[in-house]
Amino acid sequence: MNFYQIFLPIATLLYLLLVFVLRSVILWKQTGVNPFVFGNTEKAHDYIGRVYKVMVLGTWISIGCFSFFPAQYLYLMPMDYLEHEPLRLAGLFLLIISFLWTSVAQYQMSKSWRIGIDYNEKTELIDNGLFNYSRNPIFLGVLVSYLGTFLIIPNVLSFSILLVTFVTIQTQVRLEEEYLEKVQGQSYLEYKAKVRRWI
Secondary structure, X not given: OOHHHHHHHHHHHHHHHHHHHXXXXXXXXXXXXXXXXXXXXXXXXXXXXXXXXXXXXXXXXXXXXXXXXXXXHHHHOEOHHHOOHHHHHHHHHHHXXXXXXXXXXXXXXXXXXXXXXXXXXXXXXXXXXXHHOOOOHHHHHHHHHHHHHHHHOOEHHHHHHHHHHHHHHHHHHHHHHHHHHHHHOHHHHHHHHHOOOOO
């Protein structure tokens, strides 16, 4: 196994455990609130939650084949013309930056952090720290992580996951903006006017 075959599954597992699972447990213990608020209805918001789960599964299939089943990895149609060390190093850098960026943004979001939209709750509007530069720093970090993964293992599946995740997050962000405009009112509109959606 080469460095990337060892690094990628470990880094991805740590990313999921530290950024999502551990953060969810900490928030639940602090507030008694389950931050995972995607449901099982046919609403657009809950459908997006199911798409996220499929994207995570697809990512693990792509990484698993790359790291542990190289013969099966060929079925994912690797993009040989993108398999260059500078691109893989760029992917490695993006994964590390994404982890740090997302972790800081989650810490700054504190008790307002949720996975999805809790329509029954009004959380505090966070507009400091990384939120001075991006209205959606956590989503930005997630997108950067998928881009980093694609650069390390460029194949049809990882590219499809990157593309679908980008479209899904763009949709989720707009749903969240509609919700925040309703519950936060003028304060969110003023924040929206001065801080860009991404960076």
